[in-house]
Amino acid sequence: DTGVSQNPRHKITKRGQNVTFRCDPISEHNRLYWYRQTLGQGPEFLTYFQNEAQLEKSRLLSDRFSAERPKGSFSTLEIQRTEQGDSAMYLCASSLDEGSPQHFGDGTRLSIL
C-alpha cells in the first residue's frame, strides 16, 4: 500500500505531557500538510512543507506546536504541554505539487485526560 501512513492511530495522554505524531507521505509527493479536525467540523489547516522546508504556518498554530520534515521524507508533529483543547484528530496529507489534490492518511486521534 502506497498511501499516506500515520502513527500512532490513537494517543491518550495526561494534560501537560508532550506528544509526537509521525506521518509517512506517498513517496513521490513533495508537499506534506498537517491538519486538525474536531467532531462535526472540516479539517483545519496547521502547516505545510515543500520537501524539507516549512512554507506556511497557520496563525492558529500556537508555539506549543512544532513540525519537522527532515530530509523531505516523513514528518513529525509535536505538541508540548498538552491542553484539553488539543483533543482532536490530527490528519496528515501529501500532494505531488502545489495544484495537485491532497491525499490524506487516517489520522491520529489525540485524547487528553
Added chain:
Amino acid sequence: EDQVTQSPEALRLQEGESSSLNCSYTVSGLRGLFWYRQDPGKGPEFLFTLYSAGEEKEKERLKATLTKKESFLHITAPKPEDSATYLCAVHYWRHGQNFVFGPGTRLSVLP
C-alpha cells in the same frame, strides 16, 4: 472574511433519490476547489478537483460542477454505500497559500 460554507448540514435520502450538495465560498484568487468523502474514523478520500467556472467532473453516481462562487456535488440514484460526510475545500492565494475546508454535509442514504 474568507469563508467556505456547505449546505445542507445533514441530508437523508432514500436509495435512488437524487439530490445535490452545495459548497459556497467567499475567497478571491481561487487556485482550485476539491471535493472529498470522509467515512467515520477515516481520513478524507479525494473525489474531484475543479479549477475554473464552468468545469464539470463525473465519477460513477457523482458529478461536481463549479461556478464563480459555489460548487455543487450532484448525487444520482444514490446507494446506501454513498452514506458519508462530503467535504469541500478551497485552495486560494492571499498573503500566501491558503487551504480551507467547509464543515461538510453528512449524507445518509436509506435502503
